[in-house]
Amino acid sequence: MGGHVRDDPVMARRSNxxxxFVRWAWGQLTSMRTALMLLFLLALAAIPGSMIPQTTVSPISVLDFKREHPFWDKIFEPLGMYHVYTSPAFSAVYLLLFVSLIGCILPRLAKYLRAVRKPPPKLPARIGRLQETATGALAVDAPTALDNAEAYLRSRRYRVRRFDEGVSAERGYSREAGNLVFHISLVVLLLGLAWSNLLGFHGTAVVVEGRGFANVITQYDDFTSGPLLDTDTLEPFSIDVDDFRAEFETGEVQTGAARRFDADVTVNDAAGTSTELLTVNEPVITAGGTQVNLLGHGYAxxxxVRDGNGDVAFSGPVVFLPQDGNFASVGVVKVPDARPxxxxxxxxxxxxxxxxxxxPQSIFPDALNPEVYLNAWFGDPAEETGIPESIYTLDTTGLEPVPGDNGEVLRAALPVGGGMTLPDGLGSITFDGWDRWVKLQVSDTPGNLLTxxxxxxxxxxxxxxxFVRPRRLFVRVTDAEATAGGLDRADAASGLPEEVAALLAATTGSQELRDNGEGSVPAEKEEATA
Structure with a gap:
């Protein structure tokens, strides 16, 4: 008998x-082995980010590293080692781990919910073949024995299923629940980190004592934000650094070691105006949740400076960067408006x-005998280009050193209140004094609480x-005797023989049960243990 056989679409789909391949790839991706491998790769990929300066954390440190290690820079730059956490490779591992965890969790969660709804299993046909068994004669009738077994098992927080000839019980469902909670927490952890990276920001600003900082992007020295953050919506607040205190060890042991540095600041935010103490380990939290930390300090x-026309071309503090533990610092005083x-x-x-x-050198970090040593430069007025430049370095293009005696470059050492007049009517400079500056780190990581x-x-x-040990216990009762048995569903579990013996004793009613703090056990077994 012939005829046309139509293709089975299900079989065609299966043979596609x-x-x-997609089904196989999804199975591999959502396996626990793959999730563990991706977690290991994520930790491995984060190692360079903790050892190599990152542009998202400190662009200045990256520039210093490039200047000091040109050989390594040639290797690290093409590999993207200066922005590890935002690199495509790191993001790919991050996303794959996220998908893998979800793919692992959902089937296990469905399986767990089905298992929780199921009653304990039926009585095994041969309890004697279980991992641990015991048999004893009944001292009570069969219904009473079953009641005793059920009451004992419920007192030990077992889920119980009763049959005409025995009782089946199981506990330890919370073990898988704890495992699922742990893996779900990993997913939530990744979400929290992603939330902070996408919508958070951090930046630093150097503020001279007696001055302030407002939370607008133009006030930051460096600023890094997530790609979804709108910088026009930063929390409106300001901080005034009213007073800064630094103390150093003056004794013979650990001379010059930092003993204290903190600042009194005035915070103006949505909650009003308040005075706070800002220290290294105690940041200030604004009304909107932005965190302000004290990172460092130095001298300003x-x-x-008066120009050749006698006009004040510059006046005020200049931030100097410390170069060693005794706070020997370097800085640049730029006077582009001086004339002629x-x-x-x-x-x-x-x-x-x-x-x-x-x-010259500094022999102690506190300002006990402050002096400034400087070199002077001059040149024709430069055209304003609007291109920003560093306030910490001097571009000498178009400048030449101010000449001193005998054709040498003019150098001078100035104490507080000292000054120097430049030759050829170029002007003068006076060292008026010094203040301290503090480096503030301002950050908002909205996913921190969730993390x-x-x-x-x-x-x-x-x-x-x-710590939870899944366990199953069974007891079968006949007219003359009872047989109890049990098995552990986890490795390295203990106490099963004792619990089977206690279940048998409770069922048969042949021994008085006592409570030793770990549950009821036969009195004679307790005495033997003692």
């Missing part, structure tokens, strides 16, 4: 190599200055999955 010498020649000064500030055969909760819940779930 593309469909089979003040200068007054523009002026610039490269300066070195020594808080406790000492001049010896090795040249913290995920970590806490994940640890709790992990502890449950490690």
């Amino acid at each position: 190599p593309v469909v089979e 010498p003040s200068f007054t 020649k523009r002026l610039a000064f490269e300066a070195f500030f020594y808080p406790t200055a000492l001049l010896n055969e090795n040249g 913290l909760i995920a970590i806490a819940v994940g640890v709790a779930g992990l502890c449950v999955s490690l």
Whole structure:
């Protein structure tokens, strides 16, 4: 008998190599082995980010690293090692781990819910073949024995299923629940980190004592934000650094070690005006949740510069960067508005200055004998280009050193209140004094609370999955005797023989049960243990 046989669409779909490959790839991606491998790769990929300066954290440190290590820079730059956490490779591993965890969790969650709804299993046909068994004669009738067994098992928080000839019980469902909670917490942790990276920001600003900072992007020295953050919607607040205190060890042991540095600040935000103490380990939290940390401090010498026309071309503090533990600092005083020649000064500030055969140096970090050593430069007025430039370095293009005696470059050492008149009517400079500056880190990571909760819940779930022991117990009752048995569903479990014996004793009613703090056990077994 012949005829046309139509193709089975189900079989055609199953034999489709593309469909089979996608199904195989999805199975591999959502396996627990792959999730563990991706987690390991994520941790491995984060190692360079913790060892190599990152542009998202400190662009200045990256520039310093490139200058000091040109060989490594040639290797790291093409590999994207200066922006590890935003690189395509890191993002790919991150997203694959996220998908893998979800693919692992959903089937296990569905399986767990089905298992929870199921009653304990039926009585095995042969209890004697279980991992641990015991048999004893009944001292009570069969219905009473079953009642005793059920009551005992419920008192030990077992789920119980009763039959005419026996009782089946199971416990330890919370072990898988803890495991699922741990893995779900990992997903929530990744969401929290993504939330902070996409909508968070962090930046730093150097603020001289007595001045302030407003939370607008133009006030930052460096600023990094997530791609979804609208910088026009930053929380409106300002901080005034009213007073800064720094103290250093003056004794013979650990001389010069930092002992204290903190600042009194005035915060103006949506909650009003308040005075706060800002220290290294105690940040200020604004009304909108933005966090302000104290990162560092230094000196800001003040200068007054008069140009060749006798006009004040510059007056105020200049931030100097410390170069060593004794706060020997370097800075640049730029005077582009001086006329008829523009002026610039490269300066070195020594808080406790000492001049010896090795040249000037600072022998203590506090300002006990402050002095400034400087070189002077001059040149024709430059056209304003609007291109920003660093306030910490001097571009000498179009400038030449101010000549001193015998054709040497003009150099001078100025104490507080000291000054220097430049030759050829170029002007003068006065060292008026010094202030301190503080470096503030301002950040908002909205996913931090979610991340913290995920970590806490994940640890709790992990502890449950490690310490809960799934166990099944069974007891079969006849007219003359009872047989109890049990098996553990987890490795390294203990106490099964004792619990089977206690179940048998409770069922048969032949021994009085006592409570030793770990549950009811036969009295004679307790005495033997003692």
